[in-house]
Structure formats: structure tokens, C-alpha cells
Amino acid sequence: GENVEQHPSTLSVQEGDSAVIKCTYSDSASNYFPWYKQELGKGPQLIIDIRSNVGEKKDQRIAVTLNKTAKHFSLHITETQPEDSAVYFCAARGSQGNLIFGKGTKLSVKP
Amino acid sequence: EAQVTQNPRYLITVTGKKLTVTCSQNMNHEYMSWYRQDPGLGLRQIYYSMNVEVTDKGDVPEGYKVSRKEKRNFPLILESPSPNQTSLYFCASSLKGGINSYEQYFGPGTRLTVT
Numbered sequence: 001g002e003n004v005e006q007h008p009s010t011l012s013v014q015e016g017d018s019a020v021i022k023c024t025y026s027d028s029a030s031n032y033f034p035w036y037k038q039e040l041g042k043g044p045q046l047i048i049d050i051r052s053n054v055g056e057k058k059d060q061r062i063a064v065t066l067n068k069t070a071k072h073f074s075l076h077i078t079e080t081q082p083e084d085s086a087v088y089f090c091a092a093r094g095s096q097g098n099l100i101f102g103k104g105t106k107l108s109v110k111p
Numbered sequence: 112e113a114q115v116t117q118n119p120r121y122l123i124t125v126t127g128k129k130l131t132v133t134c135s136q137n138m139n140h141e142y143m144s145w146y147r148q149d150p151g152l153g154l155r156q157i158y159y160s161m162n163v164e165v166t167d168k169g170d171v172p173e174g175y176k177v178s179r180k181e182k183r184n185f186p187l188i189l190e191s192p193s194p195n196q197t198s199l200y201f202c203a204s205s206l207k208g209g210i211n212s213y214e215q216y217f218g219p220g221t222r223l224t225v226t
Contacts, residue, residue, distance in 0.1 A: 006153075034214065043115075043201050043217030044154070089153060097209035098144070098169065103153035 002027045002094045006102025014110055019080050021105045023090035024072040032093040033073045035064060039086045080109045113138045115218035117202050123224045124192055132187045132221050134202030142208030143185040144215070145177065147198040154201065160185055161208045192225040
């Protein structure tokens with residue numbers, strides 16, 4: 001079935017360093033790839049997304065890259081800050097239009 | 112304020128006692144969905160609804176029911192809860208579903224414990 005693999009499951013960085021989270025997807029027809037941030041006690045919130053006709057998208061300190069040939073996409077956070085600490089989920093839109101989520105990455109940014 | 116609301120936020124119940132978790136959105140969204148979140152498993156879809164009176168199973172529908180009688184509401188019903196349904200539940204909505212679906216907005220979550 002359709003699947004999204006996400007790595008790493010946990011990531012610890014020093015404040016100011018960069019963080020990279022990687023995802024691979026199985027359905028070559030997927031055309032929409034959102035990233036969600038979930039803070040403790042809250043629901044996931046969209047932070048950035050990319051569509052299949054674009055290779056890279058940036059929004060301030062956050063960027064997402066997409067390699068359709070390899071079926072993988074990545075989230076890059078530069079100049080990390082303690083408030084970036086959260087669980088991050090990647091997702092890919094499946095053939096039915098539903099989102100298929102990765103298992104999440106717990107990011108800890110140490111001051 | 113545009114939002115998805117869920118009630119209750121926390122619920123402790125016993126095996127077999129029917130319960131309903133309500134979900135409501137005020138954004139006139141057509142698409143609504145329920146997920147459960149378990150440690151190490153991420154978010155898994157339970158049921159979704161493309162529009163009023165249209166519902167369909169997600170990846171883990173066993174033991175759950177839903178209804179979509181009105182556009183804004185999408186309750187999740189557990190007719191006979193069991194301990195393996197102890198989880199964190201999220202409702203989400205988006206303007207439309209399907210292959211050209213839009214961003215999904217999530218509710219704050221309902222933590223359910225079944226003893």
C-alpha cells in the first residue's frame with residue numbers, strides 16, 4: 001500500500017545549527033507534500049508545503065526540497081531556535097486524495 | 112476565529128460504554144477527517160468525509176463510526192470502546208478533498224483512555 005517513511009525519529013541540535021528531516025514516499029502519482037509541526041498538547045499545524053511541479057520552496061528559515069525521480073523530500077530548518085522544538089510530520093497525498101503521514105520526528109533544539 | 116473544535120479534550124471511560132467525540136469547523140469546509148495518533152505510529156486516518164452525507168473508511172476504521180449530517184459537524188462514535196482504542200484523536204478539515212485537496216486544519220485533539 002501507499003507509505004511514507006520518515007527519518008530520523010529523533011533529532012537533537014544546538015541552537016543556531018541546521019536540522020534536516022527526510023521522507024520517502026511510495027506512490028509515484030503523489031503530487032502534494034505538506035509538512036506539519038506539532039507542539040506539545042496541540043494539533044499539527046501546516047508550516048510549509050510543496051507541489052510536484054516545484055523542486056524547492058523557502059519560507060524564511062524553513063525550506064523543503066523535492067526529488068520526484070527518487071521519490072523523496074526533505075525539510076531544512078536553518079538557524080534553529082528553542083521554539084523550533086516540536087514533532088514534525090511529513091505527508092504525501094495518496095491516490096484517493098488523502099494525506100499519508102510519516103511517523104514523525106521529534107526535534108529538540110538545545111540552548 | 113477560523114478553527115476546528117473538538118469535545119471533550121480528555122475522556123476516561125470503561126470498556127463497552129458508548130461514547131461520541133464531537134468535531135465542528137466554522138470555515139465552511141467540505142472535507143473532514145478523523146485521525147488517531149499513537150507513539151511510533153504517527154497519524155493514521157480513521158474515516159473521512161468529502162461532503163455532507165458522504166463518508167468513507169480510512170486506514171483504521173474498525174470499531175468506529177461517523178456521520179456527516181451537517182457540513183460543519185463530523186462526530187466520531189465508538190459504539191463499544193476497547194482498551195486498544197486508547198489514543199489521541201484529531202479531527203481535521205479542508206476546503207475540499209480529493210486529488211486537488213487543500214491544506215488540512217487540525218483540531219486540538221482528544222485524549223481518550225479506555226480502561
